[in-house]
Amino acid sequence: MKDKKIFELEYVLKTSPKVLDNVLFTQSGLADWFCDDVNIKDDIYSFEWDGYIEQARLLSLKKGQAIKWQWIEDEEEGIDTYFGFRYHIDPLTNAVILTISGSAAEEDIKEAKALWEQHVSDLRRLIGA
Known part of the structure; x- marks a missing residue:
């Protein structure tokens, strides 16, 4: 089992x-x-890239704020990781x-x-x- 680290990237859109x-x-x-x-079935998202499918479990969804998943492979290996998106509006700009x-x-x-x-x-x- 490989240890994974969470990282964050921030973008202004x-x-x-x-x-x-x-x-x-x-x-x-x-x-x-x-x-x-x-494709989405219940809380499982099947993402496809060039014919390769990777599945992730939806961990949380707050419309207008954030969504977070965990890759099924990581879940099965007991690796506590996630990936997702969140956003907010900058009050100044x-x-x-x-x-x-x-x-x-x-x-x-x-x-x-x-x-x-x-x-x-x-x-x-x-x-x-």
């Missing part, structure tokens, strides 16, 4: 909460930027501050962060932020 809610909290929204396809939480083994954190950077680039393109 010039968009509305309504637009962000759609891309973070809906099946079709997630498939537009995070993965190729996603009215910009949306998106925080992404991820986890990776120490030696894989740089690569994991680079992957999230690519996902956020896709997200920005999608929402015009």
Whole structure:
């Protein structure tokens, strides 16, 4: 069993909460930027990338605020990790501050962060932020 560390990345997005809610909290929204396809059954999300499917259990969902999952593989191995998104509105600028939480083994954190950077680039393109 590999130990994993939680890391956070923060992004300023010039968009509305309504637009962000759609891309973070809906099946079709997630498939537009995070993965190729996603299927949801009960609290299990099946994310697909290039024909590879990875499943995650929904841990918490607060529409308009945050969503958090745990990879089933980590759950089965007893690794206490999660990944997810949360956001808030900066009161001074009215910009949306998106925080992404991820986890990776120490030696894989740089690569994991680079992957999230690519996902956020896709997200920005999608929402015009």
